[in-house]
Amino acid sequence: MDLAVDTELTLLAAGLIFLLALALGVWKYRQMATSETHLAHPYVDIAHRSALMYAFATLLIAVFVELSAWPTWVNLTAAAVVVVFFVGAIASYILHGVLRDTTNQFAHPTRGLGVAMAGLIIGETGGFAVLLAGFVKGSFLA
Numbered sequence: 001m002d003l004a005v006d007t008e009l010t011l012l013a014a015g016l017i018f019l020l021a022l023a024l025g026v027w028k029y030r031q032m033a034t035s036e037t038h039l040a041h042p043y044v045d046i047a048h049r050s051a052l053m054y055a056f057a058t059l060l061i062a063v064f065v066e067l068s069a070w071p072t073w074v075n076l077t078a079a080a081v082v083v084v085f086f087v088g089a090i091a092s093y094i095l096h097g098v099l100r101d102t103t104n105q106f107a108h109p110t111r112g113l114g115v116a117m118a119g120l121i122i123g124e125t126g127g128f129a130v131l132l133a134g135f136v137k138g139s140f141l142a
Contacts, residue, residue, distance in 0.1 A: 006076040007066040013083045014058035020090065021051035027097075042103045047093035054086040061131060068134030069142065075131065082127035085120045 003011070028048045031040035039045075061082055065075045096102055105113065 003066065004072060004075075006072045006079065007062055009076065010058060010062040010065050010079045010083070013079075014055050014062060017051055017058055017083075017086065017090070018055035021048060021055055024048040024051050024094070041097050041100055043093050043096035043100075047090055047097055050093060051090050054090060058083055058086065061128065064128070064131040064135050067138060068131050069138030070130070070134035075134065078127040078130035078134075080127075081123045085123045085127075089120065 001008075024044070024047050028040040028044050031044055032038050040048075061079050065079050068075045070078075092105070096105060102108065
């Protein structure tokens with residue numbers, strides 16, 4: 001295939017996140033099968049579903065990386081920022097699922113949660129905005 005390296009790496013990230021989602025599905029199933037209520041811990045469920053959604057969101061990002069007019073380093077940096085925040089969110093859900101310490105991380109927020117959420121909002125939105133602008137530049141303003 002003749003895809004640019006930034007696109008290939010973003011697609012690899014999407015595939016790895018999807019593989020993680022499948023593994024989290026096994027964990028979720030195991031909890032459902034062994035629980036008296038037949039429900040997984042809420043954060044196990046959230047980790048599974050978010051990984052599935054983030055895998056497909058990363059595929060969408062790969063399309064914008066491929067069609068962006070920006071240099072490879074800009075596209076790769078923007079995509080990496082978004083993907084790092086996606087994976088960080090999944091990791092935090094996994095941690096809550098393992099620890100079973102809460103069913104709502106905002107009910108009793110840990111120190112730094114607000115800063116982490118602000119970073120997530122800026123990183124995900126900003127990273128994608130860069131890629132969208134690169135697409136608009138390459139497709140409509142070229």
